[in-house]
Amino acid sequence: MARRRVSSFNIASLALGLAFLYLPIVILVIYSFNASRLVTVWGGWSLRWYAELFNDDAMIEAAWMSLRVAGASATIATVLGTLAAVALSRGERFRGRTLFSGMLYAPLVMPEVITGLSLLLLFVALNAERGFWTVTIAHTTLTMCFVAVVVQSRLASLDRSLEEAAMDLGCDPARAFLAVTLPLIAPAIAAGWMLAFTISLDDLVIASFTTGPGSATLPIRIYSEVRLGVKPEINAISTLIVGFIAVIIVVASLASKLSSAQGENAAPL
Amino acid sequence: MGLAGKMAEESSRIDAGAGPGPRQAAPADGDVPLLRIDKVAKKFGTFRAVDGVSLDIAAGEFFALLGPSGCGKTTLLRMLAGFETPDEGRILLGGRDIAQVLPHERPINMMFQNYALFPHLSVRDNIAFGLKRAGMARGEIAARVAEMVALVKLDGLEKRKPDQLSGGQKQRVALARSLARRPQVLLLDEPLAALDKKLRESTQGELMELQRRLGMTFIVVTHDQEEAMTMASRIGVMDSGRLEQVATPHELYEAPNSRWIAGFVGDVNLFDGEITSRDNHRLTIATRDAGTLVVAEPRNPVTKPNVSVAIRPEKVKLSLRGPATDAINGSSINRLDGVVAEVCYLGGSTNYKLKLDSGSHLRSSIANTARIDIDAYGVNQHVVAWFAPDDCLVLEQ
Numbered sequence: 112m113a114r115r116r117v118s119s120f121n122i123a124s125l126a127l128g129l130a131f132l133y134l135p136i137v138i139l140v141i142y143s144f145n146a147s148r149l150v151t152v153w154g155g156w157s158l159r160w161y162a163e164l165f166n167d168d169a170m171i172e173a174a175w176m177s178l179r180v181a182g183a184s185a186t187i188a189t190v191l192g193t194l195a196a197v198a199l200s201r202g203e204r205f206r207g208r209t210l211f212s213g214m215l216y217a218p219l220v221m222p223e224v225i226t227g228l229s230l231l232l233l234f235v236a237l238n239a240e241r242g243f244w245t246v247t248i249a250h251t252t253l254t255m256c257f258v259a260v261v262v263q264s265r266l267a268s269l270d271r272s273l274e275e276a277a278m279d280l281g282c283d284p285a286r287a288f289l290a291v292t293l294p295l296i297a298p299a300i301a302a303g304w305m306l307a308f309t310i311s312l313d314d315l316v317i318a319s320f321t322t323g324p325g326s327a328t329l330p331i332r333i334y335s336e337v338r339l340g341v342k343p344e345i346n347a348i349s350t351l352i353v354g355f356i357a358v359i360i361v362v363a364s365l366a367s368k369l370s371s372a373q374g375e376n377a378a379p380l
Numbered sequence: 381m382g383l384a385g386k387m388a389e390e391s392s393r394i395d396a397g398a399g400p401g402p403r404q405a406a407p408a409d410g411d412v413p414l415l416r417i418d419k420v421a422k423k424f425g426t427f428r429a430v431d432g433v434s435l436d437i438a439a440g441e442f443f444a445l446l447g448p449s450g451c452g453k454t455t456l457l458r459m460l461a462g463f464e465t466p467d468e469g470r471i472l473l474g475g476r477d478i479a480q481v482l483p484h485e486r487p488i489n490m491m492f493q494n495y496a497l498f499p500h501l502s503v504r505d506n507i508a509f510g511l512k513r514a515g516m517a518r519g520e521i522a523a524r525v526a527e528m529v530a531l532v533k534l535d536g537l538e539k540r541k542p543d544q545l546s547g548g549q550k551q552r553v554a555l556a557r558s559l560a561r562r563p564q565v566l567l568l569d570e571p572l573a574a575l576d577k578k579l580r581e582s583t584q585g586e587l588m589e590l591q592r593r594l595g596m597t598f599i600v601v602t603h604d605q606e607e608a609m610t611m612a613s614r615i616g617v618m619d620s621g622r623l624e625q626v627a628t629p630h631e632l633y634e635a636p637n638s639r640w641i642a643g644f645v646g647d648v649n650l651f652d653g654e655i656t657s658r659d660n661h662r663l664t665i666a667t668r669d670a671g672t673l674v675v676a677e678p679r680n681p682v683t684k685p686n687v688s689v690a691i692r693p694e695k696v697k698l699s700l701r702g703p704a705t706d707a708i709n710g711s712s713i714n715r716l717d718g719v720v721a722e723v724c725y726l727g728g729s730t731n732y733k734l735k736l737d738s739g740s741h742l743r744s745s746i747a748n749t750a751r752i753d754i755d756a757y758g759v760n761q762h763v764v765a766w767f768a769p770d771d772c773l774v775l776e777q
Contacts, residue, residue, distance in 0.1 A: 275461075
């Protein structure tokens with residue numbers, strides 16, 4: 112194969128593109144190690160704001176709240192989303208299936224403000240006390256469709272004759288699913304869970320509609336702090352979140368690769 | 381458990397190595413056949429994929445369902461496996477109607493066209509999969525897997541995953557997996573379609589050998605007529621959801637019951653014509669393209685005057701001057717003049733395409749029985765083609 116020369120134009124456009132995407136994050140990470148109290152003035156390297164962050168109980172509590180909400184809602188969304196994907200791609204054709212599958216994917220394109228507002232109205236109408244569970248339920252409705260998309264695309268690429276072979280060899284349909292289908296779609300389910308987790312962790316709009324007093328998630332907490340002026344501490348926690356999410360994304364894409372190595376096509380992520 | 385008992389019984393029979401030559405077996409009159417397909421039909425929407433098929437298959441038979449793609453043979457096989465439910469008719473296995481029985485409750489196993497090996501399981505676990513579901517004891521499973529591995533010659537590959545195997549090895553794993561439960565009937569869906577030609581031929585022989593040794597009933601679906609004729613003791617030819625003819629390979633080739641089958645199974649020259657006279661078991665037929673032909677009267681009397689004369693290319697002989705007089709042997713013989721239009725040398729035989737005086741074509745296949753062929757004909761050479769009345773078939777149009 113002939114090696115194509117990389118022109119200086121290509122290098123420049125690549126550098127500019129990457130800078131556009133990542134320069135703000137890089138600046139944020141660098142300034143999180145700033146010793147100065149002023150966000151815009153460089154005062155030398157320091158871990159001072161990280162130390163301060165860990166003494167900020169409100170912030171730690173918000174982070175803990177976010178992790179719990181993300182964990183719970185991702186788990187519920189994964190169970191429901193997987194069931195929906197299996198029903199849509201494996202079940203017998205039932206009336207209104209197209210409508211159901213369209214409705215399942217509606218939250219993908221629905222503006223978050225509307226989802227948040229409608230959920231708020233629902234919780235108020237039900238007279239539910241807003242807090243951990245209302246946010247969790249709201250995030251479950253948001254992330255379930257993402258899980259369903261990932262799992263369904265994996266199921267679609269999975270050869271149906273594998274399940275038939277399992278039934279032929281003595282499995283009833285439920286056992287065939289557990290013994291053959293589930294292990295083969297497990298990486299896609301894991302990828303779906305991690306996707307749901309990061310989306311929940313990241314969400315500000317829906318959480319701010321559905322949360323109650325005393326149960327702010329991390330994005331809500333950060334947002335309210337920033338309104339009073341940017342503290343260097345915010346840079347520190349933002350850096351931690353970026354690192355955390357980067358790890359999850361890498362793990363999710365590895366899982367998805369593993370899934371495609373095992374069978375036909377990858378679940379697109 | 382009933383199934384386990386049956387398996388043990390089967391296995392002792394196999395160990396004894398006994399078994400009458402099952403290849404010749406055909407359902408005897410009065411006997412209850414192992415499998416009876418009774419007026420089975422399957423519709424997909426308004427399309428009748430299988431349209432009123434009735435068929436008896438005896439224990440120990442190697443049966444082939446042959447037909448072009450889309451003829452319904454795979455749908456019929458899937459109904460036997462239980463993946464499709466017939467809309468009409470019954471499927472009796474040993475006298476019991478299994479048409480509505482779920483796949484996992486049938487003593488029938490299937491080898492899938494694409495093998496459908498479980499990619500997350502090793503060769504050993506793939507073969508053991510069905511045995512675990514049958515509730516066999518651990519030691520028994522290990523012994524059966526070892527037996528199966530030896531049977532299909534997969535020794536040393538037990539720990540491999542399917543994607544570490546070649547096409548031929550995958551085929552063997554699929555075969556071992558479907559045989560492991562010792563089904564009463566083994567269904568094979570295009571078992572050799574994914575293999576290359578050499579491997580296909582050797583595997584055909586191995587499948588036949590295996591079937592003979594196990595004394596098991598095999599039903600194979602194929603679109604390859606050569607494959608069906610090589611392996612099967614009886615062949616059912618399907619077209620458009622209907623079973624057109626069920627016969628031994630020999631009968632199918634030499635006595636097809638329709639123009640379509642004559643053309644589908646092997647090569648054939650067909651000449652349409654009208655019966656002009658019949659005497660002394662000979663029919664005289666005036667054809668449009670090949671003049672007057674004399675043919676032997678078929679066993680089943682021909683009722684309609686409009687018929688087709690079918691003659692296989694290898695039964696058409698060629699020479700420069702026509703048959704020697706003693707070859708005629710007093711009886712009439714069909715003689716056609718023509719010019720060689722095409723020569724196709726295949727090694728074992730040479731195919732000639734002649735242009736007859738009428739403008740239509742006649743194909744002839746001559747076996748190359750000597751290394752130095754003095755009888756080769758060139759293009760544009762004038763030759764005489766001849767064939768005996770007994771080698772012709774009369775088919776209704």
